[in-house]
Amino acid sequence: MAVELKMPALSPTMEEGTLAKWLVKEGDTVAPGDILAEIETDKATMEFEAIDEGTVGQILVPEGTENVAVGTVIAMLSGEDDGDALTAPAPTAAASEPTPVAAPLAAPAKPATSAPKSDPEIPHGTNMATVTVRDALRDGMAEEMRRDERVFVMGEEVAEYQGAYKVTQGLLAEFGPKRVIDTPITEYGFAGIGTGAAMGGLRPIVEFMTFNFAMQAIDHIINSAAKTNYMSGGQMRCPVVFRGPNGAASRVGAQHSQNYGPWYASVPGLIVIAPYDSSDAKGLMKAAIRCDDPVVFLENELVYGRSFELPEMDDHVLPIGKARIMREGSDVTIVSYSIGVGLSLDAAEQLAAEGIEAEVIDLRTLRPLDKQAVLDSLMKTNRVVVAEEGWPTCSISSEIITLCMEDGFDDLDAPVLRVCNEDVPLPYAANLEKLALLNTAGIVAAVKKVCYRD
Amino acid sequence: MLKRRVRTVLVQQLQYEDVPLAKPTRTRKAASKPDLSQSDAEFALRSLQAEHEKAKRYSASDEQMLGFYEQMLLIRRFEEKAGQLYGLGLIGGFCHLYIGQEAVAVGLQSALAEGKDSVITGYRDHGHMLAYGIDPKVIMAELTGRQAGISKGKGGSMHMFSTEHKFYGGHGIVGAQVPLGAGLAFAHKYRDDGGICLAYFGDGAANQGQVYETFNMAALWNLPIVFVIENNGYAMGTAVKRSSAETEFYRRGTAFRIPGMDVNGMDVLEVRAAAEVAFAHVREGKGPVLMELNTYRYRGHSMSDPAKYRSREEVQEQRDHNDPIERLKKELAERGKNEDDLKAIDKAIRAKVADAADFAENSPEPDADELYTDVLVGSY
Structure with missing residues (x-):
């Protein structure tokens, strides 16, 4: 069985190259691994090796030929059982492109995100x-x-x-x-x-x-x-x-x-x-x-x-991916997590004294985010502030703001604001550290701003 | 170029054996420091090497020899075919071939208990999978990125796994498989299941910091792990002597009291004999062993290799005089195996590889919905 030797690709992006040198000639016997030719591109030189053993038949592309397309038959190799079928059946300019079975072009179906489970009921009379x-x-x-x-x-x-x-x-x-x-x-x-x-x-x-x-x-x-x-x-x-x-x-x-x-x-x-x-x-x-x-x-x-x-329960397990409403409110939603939740609850108390009822959401899980909890609250309050003990750039705040823009835009009565740490490495000095970190005053100010109350 | 300076090594070996690794205690030590002189005397870097030197080559039955031959040949033919399919554009991205190194995976893994012992390696992983009996079809189909591939086409050449065979990858970050392997060994020990872990890495990965962090913990916790450095002479294109202050890699466990073995990785029978010594040591609960397998990669680091960092003569020298498959073939002939039988084996393997290639070429690509599957196990 004669084998067609085709111009190989050096990389997935290579389309053509130079057949720099033949290291065998017609009639030579080759074994697997023997170097047949050198192929060059603008990036590299590769040695083209024999995969099969046999006798080199007709060399179809002479050395020094430039711009040889990948897949072009460059020579014939006879198998050991062959007679003299050493010439190409018909000189092919370029072999057909490899044709992997095409993937369906339809957009893949995104799996439906399951509705987050809710926290289990705490039985009445459970000791706290x-x-x-x-x-x-x-x-x-x-x-x-x-x-x-x-x-x-x-x-x-x-x-x-x-x-x-x-x-x-x-x-x-x-x-x-x-x-x-x-x-x-x-x-x-x-x-x-x-x-x-x-x-x-x-x-x-x-x-x-x-x-x-x-x-x-x-x-x-x-x-x-x-x-x-x-x-x-x-x-x-x-x-x-x-x-x-x-x-x-x-x-x-x-x-x-x-x-x-x-x-x-x-x-x-x-x-x-x-x-x-x-x-x-x-x-x-x-x-x-x-x-x-x-x-x-x-x-x-x-x-x-x-x-x-x-x-005090035997097995207190909570669902991953579910946010928690820490405080209900109707005027504005404060979204936070970790230590920011405490600061947000403090801010909500101060705001309540001034007649603003803030709903505080603790995300609890940052990935996957409980988007629905944020959007539901936004639908109720029409205003969102994100409070995050961390830098503002490319943050969870950024993500919540994107979510509100993409999926809650029609419910917004004001731009979403974020209150974060200052965008600096955290300083050591007590006064500077305090200035750099998320704080209640900052959250209160942002809430007033989105409520147009400042 | 390969292993080199046999005499010098032997002399050094004697010196290592004779001299305790730490100076004997002189006078006062810090109170918290244990007196190590006793254990130092017991610990000898070359203790396992001495054992290996006693019976350097494994005495294989004819049947075992044929088995090794078939496995090595399968790896070589498979890799040649992979190279060919890459050249045809059917395989994309990175593709690192194992040609020349076959005796390492076959010699070592033939001594493992499949299904009990775990294996982990880096990105040059096709050979290790084939040596563990994984179907060439699903490996080749992974290389071509098809649904039938062992990772459903989502891993590619460098990221293949078979938990069924206790083959744990296939890792693309140089050196990462070393602590992961120690974790697998930790799990063997924790469960007391009698298994050991074989963790392969290259001479390049041997310079990663995490390797030494792992040596420390593996020795400290007496983990059942064999660290295998496949020294093929080059980290990509950087020769060992240009990247490594200590080029005798088997010595690199010394600071952690891990015994080293210096093994000819081009002779499957020497590899297997060394494996017997190393694995017995680990199975007896004596802690990790570091094996340096001296081998040679005929092909480039990956497919687009400029082949400028070594001479063609150097490669040819290895192929002509040190090839593990040719060596075994010659021995089989000497044992009376006739040429026709060997040809029949070759033919059967070629057919198997051709089948794998056909399967890989003709299987469908993954369904588009696979894009979103397997990101997480649970739904939240």
């Missing part, structure tokens, strides 16, 4: 305990570790030190060193190991002492954890939770004070959760650990010590 966010997070982890042997915690100082911020306090005593693992200070490495363990079927909780240090590990969060399910056509699950404090703490300067919510929320394949109070911290932590997708769970150091009511 007062618990710090720190303990709520710990209790959420501990309950899941009791429930599922595959769950373990790893990170710097999570075990013997009891957690750099005491979030893992007591876990070592209950679960032992097999499941509560102190790591060396090596974020890239242990984030990779945690991700690999999830691929191998475990349910790791990877604690970053703060999310600032997760920048060393962001390659594994994004390239390894978030994308693998898609790249494997749904074969490779990666049920890992990356958690730790996020955002500004107090007086720790620019390298330790940053909100990564917008970074992670921009990545398809990740779930991003940023709770505010104890009930959400626990209920969403438990949901995150049970989730089959990789989760980035953003906590806040300044909120760890705050106490909130938490229903």
